[in-house]
Amino acid sequence: MRIPRSRALGVAMIAAVVLPLGACARNAGKGDVPYVARDVGTLYTTAKNRLDQGRYKEAAILFDEVERQHPYSIWARRAQLMSAFSYYLARDYTQSIQSAQRFISVHPGNRDAAYAYYLVALGYYEQITDVTRDQKITRQALDALGELMRRYPNTRYASDARLKIDLVNDHLAGKEMEVGRFYEARGQWLAANMRFKRVIEQYQTTTHAPEALMRLTETYLNLGVPVEAQKAAAVLGRNYPGSDWYAHAYKLMKDHPLPEAPLVPPGQPIIPDGTPGAKAHSLPGDSGSASGVPRDAQPAGVPGTATGGSTVGPNSSTGIPRQ
DSSP: OOOOHHHHHHHHHHHHHHHHHHHHHHHHHHTOOOOOOOOHHHHHHHHHHHHHTTOHHHHHHHHHHHHHHOTTSHHHHHHHHHHHHHHHHTTOHHHHHHHHHHHHHHOTTSTTHHHHHHHHHHHHHTTOOOTTSOOHHHHHHHHHHHHHHHHOTTSHHHHHHHHHHHHHHHHHHHHHHHHHHHHHHTTOHHHHHHHHHHHHHHOTTSTTHHHHHHHHHHHHHHHTOHHHHHHHHHHHHHHOTTSHHHHHHHHHHHHSOOOOOOOOOTTSOSSOTTOTTOGGGOOTTSSSOTTSSOGGGSOTTOTTOSSOOOOOOTTOSSSOOOO
16 A cells, blocks of 8 residues: 555654654653764853853753863863852752862862862752751761861862851761750760760860850769869859859859868878877878988988988999998
8 A cells, every 4th residue: 555645754754753752751761961962162152151041950961061072172171160060059969079079080280179179068068957967968078178278278268168167066066965965864974974075175166165064064963073063164164254054054063062071180190190000101290200200110221311221322333232
C-alpha cells in the first residue's frame, strides 16, 4: 500500500519533534546538559547575562559548559570561579564548595585562589545549624576560615574571616552550654562540669563565658568541692562584676560558706603534747637547740653538730669526712 505524500511528511515532522524531546528527557533524568557546541564568547556572555538576571542555577550550568567545551581557553579558569559564585547565590552550597575546591586543586598559585578559599568557607558557614543539632558543618566552617587566614592573612577576605571565626566560636560554645545544661538538669554533675570547663578553656572570649563560670560554681558545689566553686566565683567576679551571673554565683557561695579550719592559739604547739613522735615535730626553740631541732633528733655527721665528724671543706678532696 502506498502512503500518501502528505501523510508521510506529517509522520516525519512528528518524529522530528518527539525524538529530541525523548533525548532531553533522558538527559534531564541523568542530570546532564545536552551538548550544544558554541564558541566560548557566546557561552560566557550568555552565562553572565543569566547571572545578572538572577537566574543563578542556569548561569552556573552555563559557566560549567565554558569549562567543559573550552578547557584550555583563557575564559575557562574564570568560568570555574564564576560557577562556584553562581552556585553560592543559588544556595547550592555543596556544588559551590566543589567548584571552588576544583579551582584550588587546578590553580593553587593563581591570584584568585584566595577568593576560592573564601567561597569554600562561605559554603560551610551558610550551612551552620542551630545548637540543638550536630555541629560537624560548624567545625568544617571554622577549619576553612582558619585555612583562609593562615594562607592569606592580609587580604580583605581574611578580615571578614576573623569576624566569622568569632561568631563560629560563639556558636560552638553555645553547643557546649546546651549539652552542659542538659546534663545539669538531670543531676549528672560531673558530665555537666566537664562541658562548662571546656567553654572556659577553649571559648573564654565568647559571650557564654560568664554563664559557664556560674554553672561551674553550681556543679562544683554539688560535687562537694566548695574550694573550686569559690575559685570559679572569684574569677567570675573579677571579670564580670556587674553581671547577673555573678550575682547568682555570689548568692550561692553565701548560702554555702566554706568551713573554717580551727586556729591554733599563739604559743601552743600545733601537735598536742603527749602525741607519739611530737618531739620531732616541736616548734623551733622548744628543745633548746639553736637550730630549732632537738639535739637527740639530729643525725650524726651533719656539719655543726656536737657528734658529727669533720666538715666538708676545701681540704677534703673526696668530700667524705675523715675518720
